[in-house]
Structure formats: structure tokens, C-alpha cells
Amino acid sequence: MSISTAMQEYLAEAYRLAYYNDAEPYVSTAALADVMHVSAPAVTRMVQRLKDAGYVEHEPYKGIYLTPDGEHEALMSIRRHRLVERFLVDVMSFGWHEVHDTADELGVVVSDHVVNRMEKIAGFPRRCPHGEPIPTAGGFMPRVKDYPLSEIHLEPERELVISRVATHDDKKLHYLDTLGLKPGVRFNLISRAPFKGPLQLKFGDEVQVIGHELAGVLRVCSEQEFALV
Secondary structure, three states: OOOOHHHHHHHHHHHHHHHOOOOOOOEOHHHHHHHHOOOHHHHHHHHHHHHHOOOEEEEOOOEEEEOHHHHHHHHHHHHHHHHHHHHHHHOOOOOOOOHHHHHHHHHOOOOHHHHHHHHHHOOOOOEOOOOOEOOOOOOOOOOOOOEEHHHOOOOOOOEEEEEEEOOOOHHHHHHHHHHOOOOOOEEEEEEEOOOOOOEEEEEOOEEEEEOHHHHOOEEEEOHHHHOOO
């Protein structure tokens, strides 16, 4: 049975949900319906299709989990999407706020051969422009370890690195770009106002102030954690 674009999308989203929930390999159909923006009956129908194709297993009251074949399809779909984003930003000079939807469209039609060439031209990146890890051609997904900036304790001497930006909102991404706050940027958190007030960040000679809500979409880590070693 050939795999459709819709099936690839469901598998990729199911993998993402499980990836950031280490303690629980199962993904609820309700969570999948939420991220896919579809109804519960629509998810039920798709889960049955994926199960019939051998891509998922379903356990009542727990949810679904990906089979090895399902995980492979999910990882290749995620790899294509994130490398297309990287290519669009690094080679074609698109803004990082412009590429998510375009990568969704291109990622389902470009071949693995083309994606591998994109990877080479882009310099074998390990993360997409938004900081998400890129699976290898062999199906290995690096493990990310990071934390919301809004929850980091104030330690002015501790250098942090922006790991990921947990939003696809183009206005937020464009604003963060104007502030110079993107994955890979090193900074120090030098002050935090009480009661969810603004945070002051220092990187290089620059000092930027951001609100608590915006800090919540910035995931941060140490330099070693950013390297995905």
C-alpha cells in the first residue's frame, strides 16, 4: 500500500508529539486531532488506515504508537520538511518566518535524492531554522534537551544558547528576527521583573528586553546541549 501525503502528515505529527514526551510513547487521538486541526471522527478514520497499512498500533484507553515502519516514514517526512526549510533560508535567502508553509508544500514532492543534495549544499545542518533537530538519512533523530526561557532561574554569569523557537507565528518570528534572537545565539539573562514581568537579555554589546509571553516560546540550553552531541 502506497503512503499518501495525509498519512505522512499524521505520522510526522504523531512522532513529534511522542518525541517531546519521553515518559509516554503513546499519543492520544485527541492530541492528534488538536495538532491536525481536525475532528475526532476524522482522526479515528485515519488511524484505522494507518493501522491497516502497518504504520501504527492502537491500544484502547492509551492511544496509538508508531511501528518501526511508521517511525521511518515519520522521520523521513520530518527530515524533508526541515531540510527544505534550511535550504530556503540558507541558500535562497527566505526569511525564517516565511518557510514553514512552503516547506509543507515542497516536502511532499521532492525526492530523497534532491533532499540529500539540499542537505549538502546547505552545509549538513543539524537543526532547521527554528532550531528543531534534523533526522539523518539513516533515520536517527538527535535528542534535544532544552527549557523555556520563561522558566529559567536568574544566573547573570551563566551563558545560555537559544535552542529552539516554539512557534510558527510569522509575526513573532519576524519580531524575534529584528531583535537578533534566533537559534544558536548566545546570551546572558541579566534581570527578570517579578510577577511575570519583562526579561533583560545581554548578547555581545546588545541588551534586549522581551516580555514573559515571548520568553515562553524561546527554548534555551547550554552550548554543549545545542551541539546535539
